[in-house]
Amino acid sequence: MDWSLLLQLTLNGLIVGALYGVVAMSFVLIYKASQVVNFAQGEFLLVGAWVCWWMLTEWQLPFWMGFLLTLAFMTAFGLILQVVVLRPLIGEPVISVIMATIGLGIFFQALMKWIFGVFAKPFPPIFTTERVNLLGLEVQTVYLLSLGISLVIMAGFAWFFTASKHGLAMRATAFDQQVAQSLGISVPKVFAMSWAISAVVSSVAGIVVGVVNGVSSALSFYGIKVFPAVILGGLDSVIGAVLGGLIVGVLENWAQYIDSAWLNWGNMYAIAPFYALILILLIKPYGLFGTKNIERV
Amino acid sequence: MADLAPAGDYRSSYREDMTIFPTRNSRLAVLAGLILLCASPLLLGRYELGILINIGTLGIAALGLNILVGFTGQISIGHAAFFGFGAFASAWLHERWHIPVALCIPLAGIMTAFVGLIFGAPAGRLKGLYLAIATLAAQFILEDFFARAQWFTGGVAGRITEPFSLGSWVADREESYFYVVLAYVVVMYLGAANLIRTRDGRALVAVRDHYLSAEVMGINLAYYRTLSFGIASLYAGIGGALYAHYLLFVSVEAFNILFSIQFLGMVIIGGLGSVMGSLMGAAFMVVLPEVVQAGADALSGSAIDRALKLGASISFLREMAVGAAIILFLIFEPDGLARRWRLIKSYWKLYPYSH
Numbered sequence: 001m002d003w004s005l006l007l008q009l010t011l012n013g014l015i016v017g018a019l020y021g022v023v024a025m026s027f028v029l030i031y032k033a034s035q036v037v038n039f040a041q042g043e044f045l046l047v048g049a050w051v052c053w054w055m056l057t058e059w060q061l062p063f064w065m066g067f068l069l070t071l072a073f074m075t076a077f078g079l080i081l082q083v084v085v086l087r088p089l090i091g092e093p094v095i096s097v098i099m100a101t102i103g104l105g106i107f108f109q110a111l112m113k114w115i116f117g118v119f120a121k122p123f124p125p126i127f128t129t130e131r132v133n134l135l136g137l138e139v140q141t142v143y144l145l146s147l148g149i150s151l152v153i154m155a156g157f158a159w160f161f162t163a164s165k166h167g168l169a170m171r172a173t174a175f176d177q178q179v180a181q182s183l184g185i186s187v188p189k190v191f192a193m194s195w196a197i198s199a200v201v202s203s204v205a206g207i208v209v210g211v212v213n214g215v216s217s218a219l220s221f222y223g224i225k226v227f228p229a230v231i232l233g234g235l236d237s238v239i240g241a242v243l244g245g246l247i248v249g250v251l252e253n254w255a256q257y258i259d260s261a262w263l264n265w266g267n268m269y270a271i272a273p274f275y276a277l278i279l280i281l282l283i284k285p286y287g288l289f290g291t292k293n294i295e296r297v
Numbered sequence: 298m299a300d301l302a303p304a305g306d307y308r309s310s311y312r313e314d315m316t317i318f319p320t321r322n323s324r325l326a327v328l329a330g331l332i333l334l335c336a337s338p339l340l341l342g343r344y345e346l347g348i349l350i351n352i353g354t355l356g357i358a359a360l361g362l363n364i365l366v367g368f369t370g371q372i373s374i375g376h377a378a379f380f381g382f383g384a385f386a387s388a389w390l391h392e393r394w395h396i397p398v399a400l401c402i403p404l405a406g407i408m409t410a411f412v413g414l415i416f417g418a419p420a421g422r423l424k425g426l427y428l429a430i431a432t433l434a435a436q437f438i439l440e441d442f443f444a445r446a447q448w449f450t451g452g453v454a455g456r457i458t459e460p461f462s463l464g465s466w467v468a469d470r471e472e473s474y475f476y477v478v479l480a481y482v483v484v485m486y487l488g489a490a491n492l493i494r495t496r497d498g499r500a501l502v503a504v505r506d507h508y509l510s511a512e513v514m515g516i517n518l519a520y521y522r523t524l525s526f527g528i529a530s531l532y533a534g535i536g537g538a539l540y541a542h543y544l545l546f547v548s549v550e551a552f553n554i555l556f557s558i559q560f561l562g563m564v565i566i567g568g569l570g571s572v573m574g575s576l577m578g579a580a581f582m583v584v585l586p587e588v589v590q591a592g593a594d595a596l597s598g599s600a601i602d603r604a605l606k607l608g609a610s611i612s613f614l615r616e617m618a619v620g621a622a623i624i625l626f627l628i629f630e631p632d633g634l635a636r637r638w639r640l641i642k643s644y645w646k647l648y649p650y651s652h
Contacts, residue, residue, distance in 0.1 A: 037426045088628045094425045095372050099565055100627045102374070102558055107620030114613040224437075227430045235426075271441045274434035281431050282419050 009253040015143045017249020018150035022205045024229040024241035026198040032174040032236050033194035040105035042223015048203020049210035078199030082192045120216035146208040228273035234290020248273050338472040346471040353478035354540040356579035357485050359563040361532020367570035369525035370505030372429045375436035376560040379530045381552030383409040383537025385450045388458040398461045406535035413530020421519035443549045455548035458541045490572050562623045568633025577634040586615040
C-alpha cells in the first residue's frame, strides 16, 4: 500500500468533502425551513460561479467586488425563485415540489450552457503561490483557501442558528410552522430568507470550485453529490450535513484508490457515493443525526 | 363539474359505472380513432410517422411511470435507466440467444421487471423524497453498469439491433413498424386501464391516497409498492425494447438523468393518475422539441437569431423548454392535459348549457 498517496487522497477528500458539507448545509437549510427537497442546489453553484466569472472577466472587476456583487445577485436570485416558483406550490404534494425543483435545475443548467457555452473556463488567477508544503504534503493554495472558506461558512451557520434572531426564527419555523406563526414570525419571509441564504452560500462554494477547477456545467454535479451526504447525515441535521459531506468526500477518494489499486472497474470515484447511499437507505434511512419521523393517525 | 354525468346517462350497476368506454358514441369514437391510426401510414409522411412511433414507445414507458407515480404515489427519478435496460435486454437477447425479435420485446419487458423488482425491494420500504433519492442513485448505478457491461450493452460503442420481424414480414421502415408500436400501445394501455379497475389497482390507489389507512385496511404496503415498481419497470422495458428496434441502434449515453426527468415531465404534463394523460404527456414531450426547432428555424437568419445564437444552441433551448414546461404546468395546471381534455369534452357534451 502506498501510504503517502492514501494520505494525500484523504486530505483531498477532506477538502472536497468540506465543500460538499457547505453545499449540503445549504440544502438542509432549505429542507428544514420549508420542507422542500431542492434538486436545483447544484445549479445555485453553477449560476453563482458563472456570474462571478462573468464579472471578473468581462467587466474586469477586482475579485472582492465581483464576489460581493455575485452574493448580492444570488440573494435576489434565491428570493425570486422562492417567490415566483415555490410559493405557489405550498401545500402541493411532495412529488410536485420535487418536480418543480428538478424543472428549475434543468432550466438553469441549459440556460447557463446557452449563455456561457459547454467548455470549462478558468478564473483569472487570484493567488501567486501555487503550492505550499503542509506536513510533508504538497497542497495547492486554493485548496487551503477553500477549506478555510468552508470552515468560516460553517462557523457562520453555527452563529446564525444559535445567536441571531433570524436564525432562531428559522429554527422555530422548522420546528412547528403554526406555533412559529402564532409567535409573530412571518413564515413566508422565513421561507424566502432560507432560499436566499442557501443560494448565497452555495454560490460561494461554486466560486471556490470554479477558482480551483474552472467553471463548467460539471459544477451542478455537486448538487447531486449532496444527496449521499445529506442522507448519511440525516436530512434535517446541519451538523449531519457537514459530517456527511466530509465522509462522502473521503469515501470517493478512497474508493478511487481501492479501484485503481485492486478492482480496476473505473469510475468508482463518481459512483461509490451512490452505492453508499442505497446502503444507508436500507440500514438507517434517517441518517446519523436525522430526526426519526413517527407518524400518527 | 367535469365529473357529472349528463342527463340520460343512466348507470344502474357498479359494472356499468366501471366501463372504460361508457357510451355508444365513445366506443364509436375509439373505433374511428383506431381506424384512422391504422390508415395513417397511407396518409402521413415518414417524419410524422416517426413522431407517432416515438410518442408510442415513450408513451408506454410514461404509462408505467404514471402507474408508479400517479397511481401508487411513489416517485422514480430513474425511469430512463429502466427504459434503457429494456432496450439493451432486447438487443442482447436477440444477439446472444438468437431469439426472434418479436419474442425479445416481451422478454425484455419481463427482464426489466425483475431488475425493477430488485431495486423495488428496498423501495418498498421508502416513500416520498427518500425514494426519489434512492431512484436517483439507481439511475447513476445503472448508467455506470451500462458503460461497464460490455457483454450486455456493447460498451461505449453501443449495440446495433435487428428490425422487428414476424415470419417473412419485416418491419424495418416507419410505415410497417408503426403497426407494431400501435399494437403494443393498444395492448399496454388497455392493460393499464383494466389494472386500475381490479382489486390490485384499487389497492395501489389506496396506498397513494393514504398509506396508513390503506395499511390499516389490510393492504400490504411493501408488497404493493414493490409490485408497482415491477409493473412500471415492465412498461419501461417494453417501451425501451420497442425504441431499440425502431432506432436499430442503442447507445450507452442516451439514457441519462435528463431522459428520466423527461419521463417525469410527461407524467406531470399529461396528468398524474390518468391513463390517457400519459399518452398526451408523451405526445407533448415529443412534439415540444420539434416546435422549438421549428421556432428556431423560422427565426434563422434574422437579427434575433444572430444575437442569441439560436441555431447553435438548439439542444439547450430544448432542455430549457422541457424545464419551463414542467414548472409552468405544475404552477398553472397541476392536473395536466388530461384535466384540460376532460373539461373540453364536458363542455361539448353539454354544449349550449355549459353550466
